[in-house]
Amino acid sequence: AQKVTQAQTEISVVEKEDVTLDCVYETRDTTYYLFWYKQPPSGELVFLIRRNSFDEQNEISGRYSWNFQKSTSSFNFTITASQVVDSAVYFCALSEYGNKLVFGAGTILRVKS
Amino acid sequence: GAVVSQHPSRVICKSGTSVKIECRSLDFQATTMFWYRQFPKQSLMLMATSNEGSKATYEQGVEKDKFLINHASLTLSTLTVTSAHPEDSSFYICSAGGRLASYEQYFGPGTRLTVT
Numbered sequence: 001a002q003k004v005t006q007a008q009t010e011i012s013v014v015e016k017e018d019v020t021l022d023c024v025y026e027t028r029d030t031t032y033y034l035f036w037y038k039q040p041p042s043g044e045l046v047f048l049i050r051r052n053s054f055d056e057q058n059e060i061s062g063r064y065s066w067n068f069q070k071s072t073s074s075f076n077f078t079i080t081a082s083q084v085v086d087s088a089v090y091f092c093a094l095s096e097y098g099n100k101l102v103f104g105a106g107t108i109l110r111v112k113s
Numbered sequence: 114g115a116v117v118s119q120h121p122s123r124v125i126c127k128s129g130t131s132v133k134i135e136c137r138s139l140d141f142q143a144t145t146m147f148w149y150r151q152f153p154k155q156s157l158m159l160m161a162t163s164n165e166g167s168k169a170t171y172e173q174g175v176e177k178d179k180f181l182i183n184h185a186s187l188t189l190s191t192l193t194v195t196s197a198h199p200e201d202s203s204f205y206i207c208s209a210g211g212r213l214a215s216y217e218q219y220f221g222p223g224t225r226l227t228v229t
Contacts, residue, residue: 037220043204045157045220091156101147101208101218103156 002027004094006104013082014112021077021107023092029053034068034075035093035101045091051075082111115141117209119221126197127229133193134224136207142187143209147218148180151204163190197228 003026013019025034036048049059051068059066063080079086092104116139126132136146145164149157161177163169163184171177181193190209194201204225208218 042222043206043225044222045206047220050217100159100162102159105156 002029002032002094002096002102004092004102004104006090006092006107008107009105010108010110012110012112015084016081018078018080019082019109019111021079021090021092021109023075023077023104025073025075025092025094027073027094027096029096031096033095035095036066036075036077037091037093037103039089039091039106041088048077079109082109084111084113087111115139115209115217115219117143117207117219117221119205119207119224121224122222123225123227125227125229128198129196131193131195132197132226133191134205134207134226136190136192136209136221138188138209138219141209141219143190143219144187145210146184146190147208147210148182148190148192149206149208151206151223153204157206160192194226197226199228202226202228 005024032053034051038046038048049066056068065078067076087110089106089108091106093101095101118137120135124132147162148160150160151157159172160175161169161171161182163182165184165187169182179195184190204223206223207221210218
C-alpha cells in the first residue's frame with residue numbers, strides 16, 4: 001500500500017531563511033508519481049511540482065527546489081530565502097500507477113517577518 | 114492549466130437536510146473525478162472516485178448512501194451530502210483527471226460545509 005510521511009508537523013522560520021520540508025514515501029510500484037502542493041489559508045490547493053519515478057533529476061524553480069532520492073524514498077522540498085507569502089500548509093502526495101493520490105499529513109510553514 | 118470550479122464555495126445547512134456540491138471542469142473533459150474531504154488541520158482524504166457514466170467507487174469507511182456522487186457528464190460531477198449532521202462539517206475538494214494523463218489531477222477551490 002502507498003504511504004506518505006511528512007514528519008514535520010510545523011516549522012517556523014524567519015524571513016530570508018532557507019527551509020526544507022521532508023517527505024518520505026512507501027510504494028510497491030516501480031511506476032509512480034510524486035507531488036508537492038501548497039495550501040494557503042484560502043484553502044485552494046496550488047500545484048507545485050510532479051515527478052515520475054524514472055526521473056531522479058533535481059529540479060529548481062525560482063526559490064523552490066526539490067530533491068528526489070529513490071534510494072531513501074524521499075522527495076524533499078526546499079524554499080530558499082523564505083518570504084511571508086510562503087506561509088501555508090504544504091502537502092507531499094504519491095500516486096501509484098493510475099490516478100489515486102495519497103497525501104501526507106502536511107507541514108505547516110510559518111514564515112515570520 | 115486546466116480549470117476546475119466548485120459551487121458553492123461555502124454553504125451552511127441545518128442538521129438533517131441535504132446539500133449538493135457541484136464540480137465542473139471548465140476547459141477540458143474529465144473522464145474521472147475525485148472527491149476529497151479535509152477536516153480542520155488535517156490532510157485530504159479521498160472519499161470516492163467517479164467515472165463518467167458509471168457508479169462511483171467509494172473508499173473504505175465512506176458511506177455511499179450518505180454521500181451520493183453523480184458523474185453524469187464529462188464536465189460535471191456532483192456530491193450530495195444527505196441528512197447532513199454537524200460531524201459532516203468539513204472542506205470538500207474535488208479534482209478532475211484528464212483523458213491523456215491519468216496521473217494529472219486538477220483541483221477545484223473547495224467547498225466549506227457547515228452543518229448547524
